[in-house]
Amino acid sequence: MSIKFEKVNYTYDIGLPSEKVALRDISHIFSDHCFTALIGKTGSGKSTLLQHLNALILPTSGKISIGSYIIDFSLEYKDGKVDERKMKRKRKKKLKDIKSLRKKVGIVFQFPEYQLFEETVLKDVMFGPKNFGKSEEEAKKVSYEALKQVDLDSSYYERSPFELSGGEKRRVAIAGILALEPDVLVLDEPTVGLDADGEKNFLNLIKDIYSRGTSIILSTHNMDLVLKYAENALLLEDGKIVLADRPHVLFKNEELLKRSVLRKPKVLEFADELIKKGLPLNVENIFDIPSLAKEIDRCKR
Amino acid sequence: MTFGKYNNYTTIIHRLDSRIKLIALISFFVILFLPYGTGYMNLVFYGIALILLFILSIISKASFISLFRSLKGIWVMVLFLLIISLLFANSNSGDIAFSIYELDIYYSTIINVSFVLLRLIAILTASNIFSSTTKPMDMTYALEWFFYPLKLIKIPIHKFAMAISLALRFVPTITMECQRVIKAQASRGVDYNQGRLKEKFKALTSMIIPLFISSFMKSGELADAMEARGYDPDSKRTRYKVYHFGLKDVIAILILVIILAFFITACCFKFDLFSYLGVDLPKLS
Structure with missing residues (x-):
């Protein structure tokens, strides 16, 4: 399922002193089965963009097509000016069947505390599927499946989600979304607050989910993650997309990195040093430490 | 924009000392509960107070729309008041306006209900101005400043003030948090607007917990x-922001005193404008 943004704008608190433009003329296509990383400074509009993906936020203007679901707030013009009356009418219309959209696109928020509330882990994971009309039995089945995917065994099922550690809580929260079996999984800064081991497991999990055919769209400040896993990097700056390309293209653009206060991944920095020393490495082949080692090995031969 | 939320303009009312604004708010409440003689005179004076408040609203850029939106439910109140007034026979005297069947x-x-309404609208307007500026x-x-005398009898008002200010400080934070929870649950298919009562209740727990x-x-x-x-909590506290009375504050107090004096005088003399002008109005009692 592909997601298409056409000239999407979003402004917080329109008409108030605290008015803030968060997205400016965003046009982008998230292709079918993509792994896209959103990067950019805090306040560059990453979270706002993510929330547009399943209509938690509706654009101020612009058009978003999510599979066959279309949210059309594109500007109407009359005599060269924006036709405010028509826009108002458009905005008044209620979106139909928003649930079907939310089933296809699942968002995992940064803090799992925001969604856990049931007495037991299992019940909490079952909550989502049941909302989307699954029977108790079916919901249980998908929940077992989802909990297995996030590596929580049956000893967790009957525990209260509130007595778990931060990493475990997050896994329960993700299982809660996975149980919906979404086509697109959206994650808002998923690795914040996880320990090194937790982060590694978590990223492997996401890779796994991706390889099973689910699109992944995530926002992050972790450049190693972007280089290693993402197929596409989307760099946002002040609500605008400044670059949408493979991570390698981004990390070659020193000027852009500097402007967005991004740091190159450690492996690439290391590779740069090696290249300076005269080793003819091909940066394009480097994604993580094993691939760097392989590349060095190739050069030595 | 919600009713009574602080808006970040810098009008003259925003810049006034908060103590004066609090006194003004209380004065307006007093004005709105003073008796001015006959029911008609009550209406007139409450009307004047309301007009004054509307002018203040415009000066302070307090949002009218949110005010009127919050008045949407007022029709229930009107009906309730009417029924109560009809049930209590002692207010039913004087001339009859019209009858519905036997009633x-x-x-x-009608006059009673309308001045209670005017009073309510005026109180809401005044509170709206105060809290949005x-x-x-x-x-x-x-x-804290007004409760200062209580300190003399060893009531720890600064603790109360701290508790209140913390509670107020966290209102926007919790509102934001609430929106986040709603979004997180909405991604899991919770619909807070639709569904049967039982489903709504369940949806609510998923937000509250x-x-x-x-x-x-x-x-x-x-x-x-x-x-x-x-x-x-027990040590003496200093303030980040020190408040000074300025010229505008003095002027504001003068205006307030004049307004208050006008209404109190009117209340004392119970001057009946309509009989003086010879206007013939239906008898109330």
Whole structure:
């Protein structure tokens, strides 16, 4: 399922002193089965963009097509000016069947505390599927499946989600979304607050989910993650997309990195040093430490 | 824009000392509960007060729309008041306005209901102006200042003031938190607007429990943070912002005194404008 943004704008608190433009003329296509990383400074509009993906936020203007679901707030013009009356009418219309959209696109928020509330882990994971009309039995089945995917065994099922550690809580929260079996999984800064081991497991999990055919769209400040896993990097700056390309293209653009206060991944920095020393490495082949080692090995031969 | 939320303009009313604004608010409440003689005169004076408040609203850029939106439910109130007034026979005297079948509706009932309504609208307008022009912190400062005498009888008002200011400080935070929880649950298919009552109730618990948990966590963390920075509830506190009375504050007090004097005089003399002008109005009692 592909997601298409056409000239999407979003402004917080329109008409108030605290008015803030968060997205400016965003046009982008998230292709079918993509792994896209959103990067950019805090306040560059990453979270706002993510929330547009399943209509938690509706654009101020612009058009978003999510599979066959279309949210059309594109500007109407009359005599060269924006036709405010028509826009108002458009905005008044209620979106139909928003649930079907939310089933296809699942968002995992940064803090799992925001969604856990049931007495037991299992019940909490079952909550989502049941909302989307699954029977108790079916919901249980998908929940077992989802909990297995996030590596929580049956000893967790009957525990209260509130007595778990931060990493475990997050896994329960993700299982809660996975149980919906979404086509697109959206994650808002998923690795914040996880320990090194937790982060590694978590990223492997996401890779796994991706390889099973689910699109992944995530926002992050972790450049190693972007280089290693993402197929596409989307760099946002002040609500605008400044670059949408493979991570390698981004990390070659020193000027852009500097402007967005991004740091190159450690492996690439290391590779740069090696290249300076005269080793003819091909940066394009480097994604993580094993691939760097392989590349060095190739050069030595 | 919600009713009574602080808006960040810099009008003259925003810049007034919060203590004056609090006194003004209380004065307007007093004005709105004074008797001015006959029911008609009550209507007239409440009307004047309401016009004054509307002018203040415009000056202070307080949002009218949110005010009127919050008045949407007022029709229920009108109906309720009418029924109550009809049930109590002693207010049913004087001339009859009209009758529905056997039921007589008196002018006095209509007048009573309408001035209660005027009063209600005026109170809401006044509170709206106060709360949309005064920062919560300034409000607590004003409260603390007025309760100062209680300190003499060893009531720890600064503790209360701290509690109030913290509570007010956390209203926007919790509102934001609430929106986040709603979004997180909406991604899991919760619909807070549709569904049967039982489903709605379930949806509500899915919002309230995470909200409670994060609030408890926040309050614990806040207490730790305050202690870590050496907060001692019993020691004397200084202020980051020191308030000074300026010329505009003095002028504001003068205007307030004039308004208050006008209404109190009117209340004392119970001057009946209509009989003086010879206007013939339906008898109320």
